[in-house]
Amino acid sequence: MKTIKRKQQLAGWGFLLPASILIAIMSFYPILQAIFMSFKTGSSANLQWANPLTYNYSRMFKDALFLRSVGNTFLYLIIQVPIMLILAILLAQLLNNKDLKFRGLFRTMVFLPCATALVSYSLIFKSLFATQGLVNTILVNLGIFETNYNFLGNTNSARAIIIIALIWRWTGYNMVFYLAGLQNIEYSVYEAAKIDGANSWKTFWRITVPLLKPTIIMTVIMSINGTLQLFDESVNLTSGGPANSTITMSHYIYNNSFGQGVANFGYASAMSFFVFVLVAILSRISMKVGDKRD
Template identity: 50%
Template sequence: MIPAKANTHPQVKTSSRNLRLKSTLIGWSFVLVAAAMIFMFYFYPMIQALILSFQSGKGANLSFVGVENYARLLKDPIFLTTVKNTLLYLIIQVPLMIILAIFFSVLLNNQALKWKGFYRTAIFLPAVTSLVAYSVIFKYLFGQDGIINIMLMKLSIINAPIPFLTDPFWAKVTIIIAITWRWTGYNMIFFLSALQNIDQSIYEAAKMDGASSIQTFFKITVPMLKPIILFTSITSTIGTLQLFDEVMNITKGGPGNSTMTISQYIYNLSFKYSPDFGYAATVSYAIVIMIVFLAIIQFKVAGEKND
């Protein structure tokens, strides 16, 4: 009997090793498929766009020009205008949106509030609406004879319609209102989920120590939300630097390029003007550089410090 048992050990080890090898191969097959898809649809186009940014020409007639396209950026008045417009949206809209998202999340996290589900859905609903559809609606709402102007005139707040879409200042205000309305609810969900994970005993201890609601908010809630604030700031910065749909559908970049964003300029270079795909790729990588630069600043300013 002992020799029979001894003979079974190599078979068991071989079977176990084959099973582990089979499991490993199956796991890697799933990973390799996903990795191949990511490389094909993400990294390969990025590499091709980088190569394209060093070329110039009309349509498909491209030739290598080195860093000439990048030097052209600093002398391009339209590009500089789009950068100024985009950064203006970023500086005003992102902090405003994050403050509103925190405000709504704190209100909707109140256990005594009734109909919380309804309010959360109502505020989040704009985030799942069609970008084109809501942009067109905002265009009609803020038109010369739109509902906003009609209501303001009926309330005797203004005497004449405000040129929301034809005045450079008011056109920017309309774009900022539109993107704030669209993305506040989206960011609110992140803050709301973070608030629900904060131990309520911390608030109870602060209340027993005599801390007011304002002190509790700034000394407990905001520090606890710091990682989410950083995350939403970075993602919102990326989204704003890539802003396209709202401007394209509400103002078309006008009046006189006063609302045009960098992404819309890329579209115009590729499809509206005489096609210059090489320079359009260069402008695209300008966005990448700006995103990396601003993300590093945000990590330095608001990121966790390593002791």
């Protein structure tokens, strides 16, 4: 009997072995290599230990462009994530109302941006907001602007468009999580609140938000994670421009390793390790904050 049990346990290990080995080789081993590489300098074929060892790190914190990419990424994070998540919860709450007609249709339409491939939507927004694009044509025709405005050629408007595009693409995505979460809340809870005379504002803050807390924490972590690694939008919507003023961390790291002829693997590794640390710290913080508010 014991040998059968052992055999089963062994089979269990066999089942999870391929996946575990792959994660070890494709995630853990490379991140260790990246840490080593971050202490080296030189061309990709001829990496030497840096002198001093922390050379790449001290260079990083003096690199105005890198610091700007960090600043930009955080700007996108701080503005886009809260707007998007609040909008997503609000939409989920509205669509969860059983009295609402065309619920399925509304849900499909709000969710629809997720059907767009990632690079596709960046290019759609780039075209819409081009100097000779639709948005300019409409604004000029309505008399709001006198001449066409170069949205993507000015730092602040270019940043704003990245944020608008992100909100457009990901709000419906996050709404799906909240709708799934709301379905676990008994509808009678809402009916009871209604009978007790709670208005929808109160119901939202006193019932929906607390009951959705685990879902909210998860979407916050996912959004932080995703925004810190923003790449496609920076590359395709603004090309990091004008003059690198909208560039994100991932985009800058890419430029330093594969993008612009110079393969600066050591320096790029140091910056990428910095991103790794940021992701780890911010995920921990959101989990801790989530735990406390019980």
